[in-house]
Amino acid sequence: MEDAVTAFAAGDGGQIVIAGAGYAGLHVALRLTASLRSNPAVELTLVDRHDYHQVLTELPRVAGGTRAAGAVRIPLQDVLAARVRFVQTEINGFDLAGRRLLTGSGPIGWGRLVLALGSRPNDFAIPGLAERTLSLYSASDAERVWAAADQALTAAAAEADPERQPRLATVVVGGSGATGVELAGELAEVLPAVASGHGLAPGQPTVQLVEAGPTILAGSSPQLIDKAARILADLGVQVRTNATIAAATEEGFRLTDGQLVEGGVFVWAGGVKAPGLVADSELPTGHNGRVKVDRYLRVLDHPEIYVAGDLASVTDPRTGHVLPSLAQVALEEGETVARNLDAELRGKPPEAFTFHNKGFVVSVGTRRGVADIAGITTGGRLAHLLKDAIEWEYRQSVRHLRGWDPVAR
Ligand SMILES: Cc1cc2nc3c(=O)[nH]c(=O)nc-3n(C[C@H](O)[C@H](O)[C@H](O)COP(=O)(O)OP(=O)(O)OC[C@H]3O[C@@H](n4cnc5c(N)ncnc54)[C@H](O)[C@@H]3O)c2cc1C
Numbered sequence: 001m002e003d004a005v006t007a008f009a010a011g012d013g014g015q016i017v018i019a020g021a022g023y024a025g026l027h028v029a030l031r032l033t034a035s036l037r038s039n040p041a042v043e044l045t046l047v048d049r050h051d052y053h054q055v056l057t058e059l060p061r062v063a064g065g066t067r068a069a070g071a072v073r074i075p076l077q078d079v080l081a082a083r084v085r086f087v088q089t090e091i092n093g094f095d096l097a098g099r100r101l102l103t104g105s106g107p108i109g110w111g112r113l114v115l116a117l118g119s120r121p122n123d124f125a126i127p128g129l130a131e132r133t134l135s136l137y138s139a140s141d142a143e144r145v146w147a148a149a150d151q152a153l154t155a156a157a158a159e160a161d162p163e164r165q166p167r168l169a170t171v172v173v174g175g176s177g178a179t180g181v182e183l184a185g186e187l188a189e190v191l192p193a194v195a196s197g198h199g200l201a202p203g204q205p206t207v208q209l210v211e212a213g214p215t216i217l218a219g220s221s222p223q224l225i226d227k228a229a230r231i232l233a234d235l236g237v238q239v240r241t242n243a244t245i246a247a248a249t250e251e252g253f254r255l256t257d258g259q260l261v262e263g264g265v266f267v268w269a270g271g272v273k274a275p276g277l278v279a280d281s282e283l284p285t286g287h288n289g290r291v292k293v294d295r296y297l298r299v300l301d302h303p304e305i306y307v308a309g310d311l312a313s314v315t316d317p318r319t320g321h322v323l324p325s326l327a328q329v330a331l332e333e334g335e336t337v338a339r340n341l342d343a344e345l346r347g348k349p350p351e352a353f354t355f356h357n358k359g360f361v362v363s364v365g366t367r368r369g370v371a372d373i374a375g376i377t378t379g380g381r382l383a384h385l386l387k388d389a390i391e392w393e394y395r396q397s398v399r400h401l402r403g404w405d406p407v408a409r
Pocket of ligand 1: 019020021022023024025047048049050053054056057058059060089090091092116117118119136137138178179275277308309310311325326327328329330361
């Protein structure tokens, strides 16, 4: 144990620095707090640009106006023990040799670093996409989507031209992964009532889902895809598969076959990649700019840096594929990183990361959903209740971990 602490201290006074207070980073901080009670010399610092944690899995509800943005922002001061030093600042880069994070508040030295900076939307260099579409990766983004949909319906109601009106009342969502499907379902369910409020016919708003691949929810079981497609159809969502966006123009999405997809609001939910500051660093990166790690979740050739969550490029040995960007993966990786840091402090060997897939649940609208759990596919009300239960359980787990170390608060 002495040796481990000495090795830590060699970096910067026994500092463990966690970059990012999302699913992975917050979990590492919460889990480590208790184990550090027997190590008063070790400082734990959490760094994030926001002083709140965002429950990203609930963003489609904010974008559909059924949940307030404030409800998905959990203040970090309500969650962190006094033992954790929180620094609210922008991380701008890394000094790997000097073991320092470069931030808007000056450099922050580390003995051990946990990188958990999540993702950002990937526009795949499609011209015009970044400038002309909204994204859905923060509570503020979600508020903008909801405001834009409401404004578009207001504009449609005021439009005298019968040809322009349906275009204004159309929301186009690019990308039909879980985020795109959840957003499209949510909007299709709530917009008819909003339209009525603006004096439009409830059937007037249209939601279109544009997908480059041959199917929605790519990679899911055919049964799940079929059930989700049926619910979307029932909600009136127009799904266009094999529709590759070549450019986002002032008129709308121009597809590679020349067709134009018109609308009043355009949202891009077509994928994510690693934050730019990681791409600009000397860290070893792989698919979508994610950081390559060993089986203990340590950066290759930098065993003093751990990576967890969307930022980590972890291959599942069972499938040979990189694990998807999912909260459940981020939480499990955060758990392993916390245990490995604790093991280091105790002079114990680290444990290899293994992903235990708990299943896949997607809400489709405000009442129904689809789920694949333990090889069983369900669709309908039960799957939506399952999604609600997962979100409730997550919030409980944060609260439970907060109360995990009452002495330190
Ligand atoms: C709309 C939506 C719906 C989703 N639904 C689901 C779902 O139903 N189920 C599921 O399993 N997954 C879902 N996901 C995916 C899931 O949210 C992510 O996989 C998860 O958030 C990854 O956790 P993370 O800790 O890696 O990153 P994040 O949770 O994104 O956290 C990253 C943190 O780093 C901070 N940060 C980033 N860059 C900087 C910087 N330069 N300086 C300072 N701070 C910085 C951010 O502020 C943030 O707090 C959804 C994602 C979205 C966007």
